[in-house]
Amino acid sequence: MDVFLQALALSFTPMAIASIGLGALVGLVFGSIPGLTFTVALALALPITFSMDPVPAIGLLLGTYIGGMTGGSVSAILLGIPGTPSAAATVLDGYPMTKQGKASIALGTAVIVSVFGGLFSLFIMMVSVDLVSRLAIGFGPAEIFALVLFGMSTICGLCGNSLLKGLIAGALGLMIMTVGLDAIDGVPRMTFGSINLLQGVNLLVAMIGLFAVPFIIEAFSGRGSQDLQTTRVAKVRAELPSLKLLFGKFSLMLRCSVLGTGIGAIPGTGGAIASFLAYDHAKRFSKKPESFGKGNIEGVIAPEAANNSVTGGTLIPLLSLGIPGDPATAIVLAGLMIHGITPGPALFMNHAVEVYGMYVAVVLAYVWVLGLQLMGIRIFVHVLKIPREMLAVAVLVLCAIGAYSIRNSAFDIYAMGAIGVLAYVLVAVRIPITPIILGMVLGPTLENEFRTAMMLSEGSFDIFLTSPTFLVFFALALLVVSLQVAAELKLKKKTSERIEMTDA
């Protein structure tokens, strides 16, 4: 208790509260502007923390991380362009809600469930960090491979009526990620001797291209935008979701938060897989699965609760094992190390006060995020009043800057353009975009974990067959795929019967 009070004293200094707030604001801005990512924001914030005290320093980084994770949903909902890969699943129902004039409700719901998910995961982490990290250690290459494979099976829920088209998109995503220097054997693949291609296609760059470029092209091609424009402007209101709505979805929020925390705790996974699994889960257990993708609020609640509960989840391997889950947490790790807070099993013995201080900082960060974002919604929705063509120009500029700033590479701007044109073609032939992101996010993990597992077993498949965890996830993946195939065959039969009847 003493330690906790000490931590409270450390985190409730004006400096700490202000730096957490600054972090949350910067994170929100970077997360919500398409093209700019909160990983870049964290990289910018890191040197500022060098000369600060540990708790405000970590607070600034955690605030940026949490603000960014939450802010990613803003452009996903308003423009259909996710600010972060974790928000890609939010586009599916969030953007249709905007088209129906319910943008502010979607935004408000996203913030509130995000804060709920984040605080829930923090609570789980506080009471069970030791237990969960011991469980997470049990996830070796074979088990992570199975989990990721199960994640891939959510393509079924994203592909509309055609599994084939979903698979085409998913495979494209997997293929794009094979370009570059292979992480395991260190050999160049698909680089055609080009040094630029050695760096591979960056996930964030590809994501900007996939979602932003079709948005820009469509804005200028002017297809049907006139009607849309009028309805959009007419219906822009800053209306928040009612408490009744939120309480009604409490069990979904809770389930997705558990899922997000669990996935976040496993090193080497992350927010994107959690949000897709949560979306799939929500759709599968919904009473009206056919309304998903058309603006069902549950399609916003599930991924947003899940991706923010990953923030608490990833703190588990980060603090107790010293393993960052993604590039963003790697920067938080650097911030901890430079202040002499070395994560690992001994952390809780040596730095208990700082650790509790971090917990308090996370809570404060969510309070800031909730306040800033709820105020911000009033401003954000006015973006929709801007004529689409003008908005497109701004998005274009921001995306080019964003693509460049991730690795300071002009090559990435061209990569963004090329992938964007590809995406536009795919949209035109009705191939869904989201499975490409899924393939890109999960591809490298899928491949590397499989190869590591095979190296461990010296080429024998026993490593998979003897792991109960693998078998469970593999069976789940198989179940999901066969349900989808069965549903499609049934649909096909129905249509062909109908055709026969009209023939007769």
Place this chain on the structure above:
Amino acid sequence: MKLNTKIKSGFVGLLSSAVIAFGGAAHAEYPEKPVDMTVLFGGTANTIAQLLSELMSNELGQPVIPVSRTGGGGAVGYSHVMSTAPDGYNIVWNSNSISTTHHTGRVPFDHTAFTPIARISTEIPVLAANSDKGWANLADLAAAVDSMDGKLKVGISGKGSFTHLTSAALFDAMGVGDKIAYISYGSGKAPVELLAGRIDAAIQWPGQFASYVETGDLNVLAVTGNERVAVLPDVPTAQEQGVDVNISMWRGLAAPAGTPADVVAKLQSAAETAVASDQFQRAAANIGFSPAFMKAEEFSALIEKDDAFYADLLSQLGMAK
């Protein structure tokens, strides 16, 4: 347009203008504009670079801006800096990777395309195993390997990575090189894999193991450099245990070949002051690297010597091109 550069130069600029105002150290000669420092990797490399550049900015009176150009095991960043003008406004935060990227055929040029400025730091890998194995030193491990049927599973970051090369050199020197199976992991996961017992041993940076050694979960058997590391002062070096290996990873600064000597000298002295500062020394202790300033001439000889060593090691491993 470099957005993050712009914002950063704003911060750094403010800071450095304050320094100039108080120190009265404005120069008419080099540097007249910000210096772009290419950073090749994330993680520790990036953290040290950000700190170093901030401290060097104070010295030079112009901002030194760390710009991350990662990818291709350093190939992307080296190629960028090599193609810039040799005027001292583009420098690279380099490492042994200049030798490995060249000898594995990723870049067509070698270390002679750069003028060394100064070595800044070293990081020395250590070998760790789960303490349940009961191995206290390299001899215990060698005895266990001799009596086992299969191969010893050793975790590395990736084939051809620095941890791989160090492991290969160490186990060859111990005479057990042919009984080792290398398992590639993404960086950072080695402690967990050791803890779970999926691999038998791993070579990584001491900072990653320190916390586990304190709790007694892992044992560190040897340091691969010729000096003990500050984070783990009780662990003997491989040489102390009779195994002749001395490998450490250095990081330093270099500019494109042909950069004028007075510019190099200026950067060198700024780096020297930065490394000697309290802030740098404190960060080194916290992050787990050793400040190891070395002047351009000696540094150049070291690069030369190491380059031959890695060329040899890579061709032994069949990875040289």
